[in-house]
Amino acid sequence: MTERAAPRPPRPEEPAELSVEDAEDALLEGDRTFAPGTARAALAYPTFRTVYIGSLLSNIGSWMQNVVLGAFALDLTGSSTYVSWIAFAQLGPLLLFSLAGGALADIIDRKRLLVMVSWQQLLFSLVLAWLARGSDPSLSGLVLVTFVIGVGQAVYAPTYSALLPLLVRRQDLPGAVSLNSASMNLSRVVGPAIGALVYARVGASWVFVGNAVTYLFIIGALQLVRLPPATPRAAGEPTGLRRIGEGIQVARRDRVVGRCLATMALFSFFCLPFVVHIQRLAADSFGIAPRSGAFGVLYACFGLGAVIGALSIGTFLAGRSLEVIVRIGLGGFAVSLCAFGLLRDPAPAYPVALIVGFCYFATVTSLSTVLQNRLDDRVRGRVMALWIMAFGGTVPIGGLIAGPIIDTTSVTVVVLVGAATAALLVPFADLRDPPGHTPTLADQQG
Template sequence: MTTSGTDTIEHGFTPGSARAALAYPRFRRMWIASFSSNIGTWMQNVVLPLYVYDRTGKASVVGMMVFAQLGPLLFLSIPAGVIADRFDRRRWLIAMQLVQLTFSAALAPLAAADAPIWSIFLVACGVGVGNALNAPAWSAMLPTLVSRADLPGSVSLNSTMINGSRVVGPIVVAVLRSAGVSIAQIFLINAVTYLFVVGALLRTPIKQHRAPAKEPGKSQLTAGLRIARSKPAVWRLLVTLFTFSLLSLPYVGLFAAVARINFGIEKGSTSYEWLYATWGLGAAMGGLAIGTVFVAVDKRRLIRVGFVAFAVFLAAFAMMREPIGAMVFGALLGFAYFGTTTSMNTIFQSRVADHERGRVMSLWFMAFGGTVPLGNLVFAPLMDAVGARWVLVGGAVWALFLSWYCDLVKIDALEHQRGRHALEPDHTATFDEHGISAGE
């Protein structure tokens, strides 16, 4: 049976809960450092699209900027996943933190001088390259810091960390901007926060789970696809996430344009940061709920309910005309959004062996992050032409379809009828209602 490579410790908490995951010192150290760094990242993620939109006034240009920053996930995730499974993850992660630090710092003088937009795009792409090469190794490393029994708690906390920083980052930006801190200085602050992760990595031993080097280079690049295709539920999750990110999440990268077009939030107003923060708060609560309130609930069923809730709240968010209503439905939308994707990630990670994780998780990042900028490129010109409302409503309709399509209970039942297991071949246990192996 595949394990996480970390022995279960006696922690006295419900297995698979967030508190259980935090009982592991190595995981706790890395989680705190990453949370601190991600606050800086989301400070930058909030102000960079707003800066570009304020200078150009076009959602299509913002879409191109988001593609420059997130597009590398689409093209580099697969080779990055191979690297994550073949080489020392800790050294690689440290190097990628320093790459992102360098390019984030370079944004500061460019923004201060109102440099040509193309130069901003180029440096944002550099940040994106570092992130794309970092993400599979990071995602493959975190689950190895806890036992498999406590994996759901670590996934939930990772989602909460990402979205908690989405809350704190915009709030910090609003406070700093009110105090006269410039956008260029915010970029510098973000650059410094990468040092938190570098310091934690230097202090944290990470056990290696390297895949056997039996395949030629080209086969290594396609190994993740072969592994995912061999696991029907994993493949269904990837297809679901790919289309969800492409068709239902354009508003994420185009948040500044949606705020201006739909809700009348004017340039220079802190209402934008607060709107983003309320949405992020909902997302943080949604991710945390999966490892706390819903820890004993079948994640496969939560996914379907989550898509329905997302569709309802996205449609309501699209119909709002003023910031207060948008904040209310934005928080609910964020809750449904990350409650759903965290449930998907929990199932996904539970069905992947540690020596496969980097290559398969690279596909997750392609689907989750890499397709969002493609959606932005497609839908941003449409927003410029007809407004944001109906673009968002179309995304809500697609989410409703996914609530039917992503029926993992049915897929698992069919696999068992065919005499196959939901887990990889060396697993002999079946899944219980939590989406975790009943034999664990």
């Protein structure tokens, strides 16, 4: 007979319904227990499990649309400049509006806000499908509607990130963040594959309709569960524009929070442009045509490595020091990316791409978990907005700057700069508190 673990005390911000659902799990699953911080432990929470599955299915639709939209833009115009405008319309709002989205996440009921922006993105995806149905769609209209969908994502992303830690106990947060990162990367592999097939058979418009339908999964999941409300605003807390800027103040006051965000921003800007230009890298370095099956396998290897790297934090690396994993991951990324940039034979490029992806998302998932563990719920949405900006908003800017450099020199130069930057970030990414410092809520409250 297996000995049952003693009940764990809830953390202060844990909602009452989690305790009820944990009791339900105990009845359903008997004396099964899971190691704290693992992916299995996170999936044992019914609320997290429901929201996670809905989010995964919705993300697959989003990546169907994201990838096909770029290909559709290129087929329409043959212009890389127009494709760049479409890409900025998709991701630029993450840089421009995430701070406002994070502020909303801290004052509005997060469930209601997530449902509202999901409906907004669903409706405008249908508008995008309607625009794309003709033989000569409005180019400016496509950019505008894509931008509006991106604005919705700029509100959704920090709100969802702020909600995630409240669905599990703090000790199980690494598993939850690991699964969320794996979901993001799995959708990047599955979504484009489905989208490309649908695009080839019935056209872009039906891909966009399919994406609209997938929003119903996250909307339905959110409607099925009870979620913790936003923490009430304390007396004297800033309002208006000062509230939006509070996340920046937290990053300035708390050294670990600031170092997590700075590391992610520098990593995204200098190290990740190769992802934007991976087609050029495959063609110039390995002789792999971007529209070939070989390129699909190369990108799948990179994506699979990212999925394994994300899951590693909640599985075989669970319980290890995340601060140490961040620095080892950066070092491994620097070495593997350097090798990836110098290779000229396609055969070893596939396993090296997998290693690059693994180091990439083991590092990012560890950074995100350290950050989430550090935050007080009163400021979580605003600080996670900065994370979304650092993680997603700076990549397209780095990619735009890298384009002319690649045209003037070579894609290898950009890749090697990224590898060198990752190596320099190893000593910078020191996520420990200064000696003698004990973190308090005063680090995050003015």
